Structures are given as structure tokens and as C-alpha cells.
Amino acid sequence: MSSQSTEEKEKAPQPQLPENWDDVTPTMKETKILSANASTKPNLLRKSFASHPEGDCDRNKRPSLAKHVLVCPAAKEREETCSREYYQEGTNTGGHGDLGDDGNNNMMDAGGEETTDLERAKQLAMAVLKVFCSVFHQRDELSDDVLKHVTEEDIYNALPEVDLSSAEEGIAKDIAKHRVKAGGSRHLHQLQSILGHVRKSGMIPTADDELNSPQTQNTSSKVKLYLVERSGTRGKAETKIRTATGDASQDNDSLRLDRVEVSRIKCDLAHVHMSTALPFLTKKAEKSRSIVVAKHLCGAGTDLALKSLRDVVQSGAVDGCVMATCCHGLCTWKDYVGRDCFLELFRGVGGVSTFAGSAFDQLRRWTSASVLEDSDHTRSAAVDDGDEHNIGVKSQNIYLVVKELGLACGGRGLGRACQRLIDYGRTEYIREHLFHSKGASPGKQDVSLCHYCSSDITPQNALIIAKRG
Numbered sequence: 052m053s054s055q056s057t058e059e060k061e062k063a064p065q066p067q068l069p070e071n072w073d074d075v076t077p078t079m080k081e082t083k084i085l086s087a088n089a090s091t092k093p094n095l096l097r098k099s100f101a102s103h104p105e106g107d108c109d110r111n112k113r114p115s116l117a118k119h120v121l122v123c124p125a126a127k128e129r130e131e132t133c134s135r136e137y138y139q140e141g142t143n144t145g146g147h148g149d150l151g152d153d154g155n156n157n158m159m160d161a162g163g164e165e166t167t168d169l170e171r172a173k174q175l176a177m178a179v180l181k182v183f184c185s186v187f188h189q190r191d192e193l194s195d196d197v198l199k200h201v202t203e204e205d206i207y208n209a210l211p212e213v214d215l216s217s218a219e220e221g222i223a224k225d226i227a228k229h230r231v232k233a234g235g236s237r238h239l240h241q242l243q244s245i246l247g248h249v250r251k252s253g254m255i256p257t258a259d260d261e262l263n264s265p266q267t268q269n270t271s272s273k274v275k276l277y278l279v280e281r282s283g284t285r286g287k288a289e290t291k292i293r294t295a296t297g298d299a300s301q302d303n304d305s306l307r308l309d310r311v312e313v314s315r316i317k318c319d320l321a322h323v324h325m326s327t328a329l330p331f332l333t334k335k336a337e338k339s340r341s342i343v344v345a346k347h348l349c350g351a352g353t354d355l356a357l358k359s360l361r362d363v364v365q366s367g368a369v370d371g372c373v374m375a376t377c378c379h380g381l382c383t384w385k386d387y388v389g390r391d392c393f394l395e396l397f398r399g400v401g402g403v404s405t406f407a408g409s410a411f412d413q414l415r416r417w418t419s420a421s422v423l424e425d426s427d428h429t430r431s432a433a434v435d436d437g438d439e440h441n442i443g444v445k446s447q448n449i450y451l452v453v454k455e456l457g458l459a460c461g462g463r464g465l466g467r468a469c470q471r472l473i474d475y476g477r478t479e480y481i482r483e484h485l486f487h488s489k490g491a492s493p494g495k496q497d498v499s500l501c502h503y504c505s506s507d508i509t510p511q512n513a514l515i516i517a518k519r520g
């Protein structure tokens with residue numbers, strides 16, 4: 052480490068002052084709690100203030116941010132996270148593909164006239180149905196009249212329902228035996244089905260093969276489980292795993308917690324440089340398998356996770372991934388990995404020549420309608436104007452659009468179509484950039500989408516399954 056003179060320190064580039072820096076300086080002048088060296092005080096404060104995670108603690112309970120930041124657990128935790136070797140600010144952000152230049156994303160009608168917001172939204176809704184039918188029903192060039200008659204059921208049934216939970220029922224018994232919190236019977240059902248898909252795709256052996264495999268018999272071999280999650284643990288199952296002991300009487304159990312080694316990376320996926328965090332993924336090892344599983348990873352989280360795999364998959368060490376997607380309303384164009392696919396589909400089949408970020412923004416907002424009753428107009432306002440899903444762009448009310456166009460699929464159907472298209476864009480990214488199975492004949496693709504359970508178990512029931520070819 053090199054040592055810097057005071058003069059050099061002062062010349063070094065300074066962190067940007069936060070916007071509300073004026074709120075801080077008077078406190079700094081008043082307090083004298085920091086170094087006696089006045090020249091270093093502003094830098095220290097600038098740094099601490101800039102790294103203080105807003106929203107993690109109550110602003111009203113910290114009248115002096117300058118003092119508070121020195122003791123704030125959230126600020127300390129953030130500092131610790133940022134100091135980890137794998138931490139690379141924003142390494143998995145940015146999605147993939149052309150952002151498209153839409154200015155304000157105004158769509159032009161055939162005569163080159165700019166259309167109104169509602170007209171634009173209606174064009175987009177028809178484009179969603181057109182693209183959906185092309186992608187999922189292989190039906191291009193359907194007339195507007197035919198598209199308006201597409202039902203919610205047609206949209207739902209475009210994906211096969213493949214619930215594989217029943218083959219894994221032993222897990223439920225063992226989870227109860229070990230008193231592992233699995234989030235209740237619906238979550239358990241989903242876990243079982245996801246596991247079933249992992250086995251069916253051949254990424255791990257079937258339950259019977261597993262019991263008879265020499266690796267399972269070898270009590271010293273362990274499964275390594277790495278959890279990446281930005282929030283805290285709150286009594287999750289891993290405590291049970293860490294403290295589990297086992298003996299020969301459990302050899303036939305489907306859940307051997309004592310044979311799992313668990314580690315947690317507590318960090319936003321945006322910043323996890325995967326090959327640094329998990330270097331073993333950069334080398335394919337004989338007899339070793341690695342799979343990536345995500346369950347209900349919200350919005351852009353799925354895109355960040357996929358992007359985090361881009362350099363590790365080259366080694367061939369990742370055998371595949373299964374990802375149950377969720378909260379499509381929280382996706383962002385900037386982090387979406389399916390941009391190329393969307394631009395091609397919406398500008399081509401969809402006929403929206405200026406499709407880009409704000410059209411995507413409209414579409415991801417509409418996804419929230421997939422879980423609401425079309426008749427519920429009080430809640431429908433929240434779909435367009437409300438809550439944490441709103442990132443400041445006024446969107447057109449989906450129910451008005453549906454009514455004006457007379458769409459048989461209703462808001463639920465249109466919302467679901469938007470969700471599936473977002474997921475489809477992700478499968479295309481996987482095909483093109485992760486597992487390269489483009490060109491495989493239909494039905495033999497190694498990347499697919501299905502409903503892994505019924506929508507009664509969870510309305511967010513889509514699963515991306517991708518296997519290294």
C-alpha cells in the first residue's frame with residue numbers, strides 16, 4: 052500500500068457531493084465529533100454520506116446524519132458488502148441488447164401523424180396479442196378481428212402445465228421431520244415441482260438413482276449450496292442445515308441436511324461478480340454438477356441473475372438453470388436481457404416501428420392486471436398509478452384499452468400475455484448467449500417455458516428451464 056501526503060490527498064478526486072449536502076454541512080460545523088484536522092472532515096463526511104443506504108433506517112430518528120452515519124448498522128453493513136472481493140458495482144446491470152431510441156417513444160400512425168396516448172396504448176395492446184400469437188401459437192398475420200377474439204384461456208393455455216410435485220412428495224415428510232420452514236404447503240408444492248423439473252431435465256439424477264449412486268453412499272461428499280439474496284435471513288432453513296447431524300439410519304431419507312454445505316452471499320445480484328464469488332464455476336470438473344435455481348425472483352432480479360452467468364457458462368461448468376419468474380411489474384428496460392428479441396418482434400411482427408423503453412414500461416405495468424379481477428375497478432387504478440411498481444411514467448389504464456378495443460382476453464389475459472412475452476425474451480437471451488441451443492428443432496429445444504403448477508397454487512407459475520446443450 053502506498054502512503055499519500057496530505058497535499059496529494061487533497062488533490063485526489065473527491066466523491067460527488069450528495070444532492071442534499073447542504074443539510075449536512077451545518078451539522079458538521081456544529082458537531083466537531085470527527086477529526087481535529089478540519090481539511091479531512093468534509094471528505095470523510097462526503098464518503099460516509101454518499102455510502103449511507105437511504106431507506107434502510109428511519110430518517111426522523113437521525114436528526115444529525117453526520118453522527119448517525121458513524122453508528123448506523125445499515126451503513127456499516129453496506130460498507131462491508133462493498134468491501135467483498137466479488138462486489139463489483141453494477142456488474143450485472145445494463146441488460147442486453149439495443150436500447151432503441153424512442154425519444155418519448157411516440158408511435159406514428161400510417162400517415163406519419165403522432166398518435167394520442169390512448170391510441171398508442173391500443174396499438175401496443177394489439178401488438179402484444181399479435182406477437183404473443185406469433186411466438187406461442189406460431190400464427191402470424193392474424194387479423195385484428197381474430198386477435199380481439201383471443202381469450203384469456205387461449206393465452207393461459209399457450210404454456211403447458213407440467214406439475215411434477217407428486218414425484219417428490221417424500222420431501223414434504225422430511226421437511227416436516229426436520230422442522231424446516233418451507234413457507235407453507237403452497238410453497239412446498241412449488242419446491243417439489245421445481246425439483247421435479249430439475250430431475251426431469253437430467254440436471255441431477257432421479258431420486259432412485261441418487262439413492263444408489265456411489266456419491267450418495269459416500270458420506271463425506273457434500274452438496275454445496277450457495278444462496279444469493281439481498282435481504283436478511285429471517286430464520287430461513289439454512290440454520291437447520293448448518294446445525295444438522297446425520298447417521299446411517301437416515302440413509303434412505305430424501306433430505307439429508309447434514310450432507311449440504313450452505314453459504315450465503317448477501318448482496319444485490321446487480322453487483323455480484325459470479326466468477327469471483329464462485330471461482331469453481333470457471334472450470335468444468337469431472338463428476339461435478341452445478342445448477343442455478345431461482346424461485347420467484349422479482350422483476351429485474353431474474354435478468355440480473357441471467358446476466359451474472361454470462362462469463363461462467365463459457366467454462367461449461369453450469370449444467371443448467373430453472374427460474375420461476377415473478378413481479379414482472381418490477382422489470383426495467385435498462386436491465387432487461389431480452390431487448391433484442393423485443394425490438395425484433397415488436398418492430399417486426401407487432402408493427403410498432405418505434406418500440407423501445409416507454410412501450411416496454413407500459414407493457415410491464417400491464418402485467419399487474421394478470422392477478423386482478425377485471426371487474427375490480429378500485430384496484431385497477433393501482434395497476435396504472437400506484438405503488439412501488441410505479442417508476443414515474445404515466446401509463447394507460449389497461450381496462451380502458453381493453454374496453455375500447457373489445458378484447459375478449461380482458462385485462463387478466465392481456466397482463467398475462469405481457470408477462471409471458473417478457474419471459475420469452477429471457478429464454479431467447481439464454482439460447483443466444485448462455486446455452487446456445489438456437490437452431491434445435493422445435494420440441495428438442497433445451498430452453499423452455501412451462502407452468503410448473505396450477506395458478507391456484509401461485510398465479511406466478513411460469514418456469515424457465517434451460518439446460519446446457
Ligand SMILES: C[S@@+](CC[C@H](N)C(=O)[O-])C[C@H]1O[C@@H](n2cnc3c(N)ncnc32)[C@H](O)[C@@H]1O
Nearest residue numbers: 279280281282318319320321346347348349352
Ligand atoms: C418474492 S421473494 C421470493 C422469496 C423466495 N425465493 C420464495 O420463493 O418465497 C423475492 C426475493 O428475491 C430477492 N431479490 C429480488 N431482487 C433481487 C436482487 N436484485 N438481488 C438479490 N435478491 C433479490 C428479494 O430480496 C426477495 O427475497
